[in-house]
Amino acid sequence: MRVALLVVMALILAGCTLRPPSIVSHAFKFQSACSEIPACQNLSVSQTNKCCNRAASINRISDYCLDAGNLSTSCYNDMGILLKQGTLCMLAGEFKESCYLNVAVQTEDTTLCPKVSKNSTNYCYSTISVAKNDSIDCPKAGSLEEGCYFGVAINLDNATMCEKSGQFRNTCISTIAKATKNISLCSGLTALKDGCYGFFNQSTPQ
Known part of the structure; x- marks a missing residue:
């Protein structure tokens, strides 16, 4: 009986000191x-x-x-x-x-x-393309395709790529003209032309 009691007490004490x-x-x-x-x-x-x-x-x-x-x-x-x-x-x-x-x-x-998610797919392709300076996946950017081309073109100072940037075309070309100090790019603008030539302190050719 005494031995059994000691065994029970030992088990209880063990349970108190050991974690599951x-x-x-x-x-x-x-x-x-x-x-x-x-x-x-x-x-x-x-x-x-x-x-x-x-x-x-x-x-x-x-x-x-x-x-x-x-x-x-x-x-x-x-x-x-x-x-x-x-x-x-x-x-x-x-x-x-x-x-x-x-x-x-x-x-x-x-x-x-x-x-x-479908709502983020365009953002995913556009953001990564601009970060990598690689336009190959811009066509997959859906509604952000033009912005994708714009971002890559600006990063690379690639005025030719601006032609793919749709609504951003003139801003794209003008920005690159100023960044590269290439006044000849101003002549290709259909808008923002005065500002482009003005940057070089010249008036817009008539």
């Missing part, structure tokens, strides 16, 4: 992930926790975010954006499309644009 395996496992994964992130080191406990919620080693993300329960989709979204990994966005649930957009723009990867 799931909590121990989560804490281990959490700390293991943090140990690999320089930005999360040498911080206070609260700061470290906040930092770790937004950063983790790529090879530990899946397990880490799965442990986040109801916040797992938000976790995948944050990690996908932070680590610039589109593959994580696929698991971001309701945040998936915005995650893909953020990663696409950060990595200048237009192959991700078809995966963003």
